[in-house]
Amino acid sequence: MNVFAFRMFATTKETCLSLTLFTMFRQDLSSLGLFKGLNHQQIDLMNSVWGFCHFPENKVIFEQGQAADFLYVLTCGSVDVQFKPYDGPSMIVAHILPGGVFGWSAALGRDAYTSSAIACEESQAYRTSTTRIHKLCSNFPDTGVILLDRLAGAIAERLDSTHAQIFAILQQGIDNGKVHSHD
Numbered sequence: 001m002n003v004f005a006f007r008m009f010a011t012t013k014e015t016c017l018s019l020t021l022f023t024m025f026r027q028d029l030s031s032l033g034l035f036k037g038l039n040h041q042q043i044d045l046m047n048s049v050w051g052f053c054h055f056p057e058n059k060v061i062f063e064q065g066q067a068a069d070f071l072y073v074l075t076c077g078s079v080d081v082q083f084k085p086y087d088g089p090s091m092i093v094a095h096i097l098p099g100g101v102f103g104w105s106a107a108l109g110r111d112a113y114t115s116s117a118i119a120c121e122e123s124q125a126y127r128t129s130t131t132r133i134h135k136l137c138s139n140f141p142d143t144g145v146i147l148l149d150r151l152a153g154a155i156a157e158r159l160d161s162t163h164a165q166i167f168a169i170l171q172q173g174i175d176n177g178k179v180h181s182h183d
Helices: 001-030 040-049 130-139 141-182
Strands: 051-055 060-062 070-077 079-082 090-095 116-119 121-127
Touching: 040 141, 121 130, 130 141
Parallel strands: none
Antiparallel strands: 051 121, 060 116, 070 121, 079 090, 079 116
């Protein structure tokens, strides 16, 4: 094979790989609740905003107090979100499954994450930065509004879940206090 033919083959192979990865990206995103129902053009816009990442089991993805740089959408595996109050032990406030959003301190414009995220098993996700979300919203407001609306829904759902978990912990503490006060 001459050099020209090899270059053509290599370029064609790279193009095929790029097209395959792009098609996989489009299929992955369109299957996630956050992006479900977006048209091909909107999914293509997301390609420039979201990047793929992989986490081995027990990997600390980010720590509470760390600069809030990225928002994540889990595609496979699972992630625990843990909150540590200053005067108590860490508690799991969310167990993220595929399609779930985490790291939303970044989307809310907070300087630091309010919780930690740890991969419970080998996991994969797409992530984006606040800067990229802002650019998408500025350049493509129709798509940006859809994304922000869906993020708001995911965050509100998670807050409802967290509220119930914290309430249960508080109730357990009160119930345990009642038991001990009778001793």
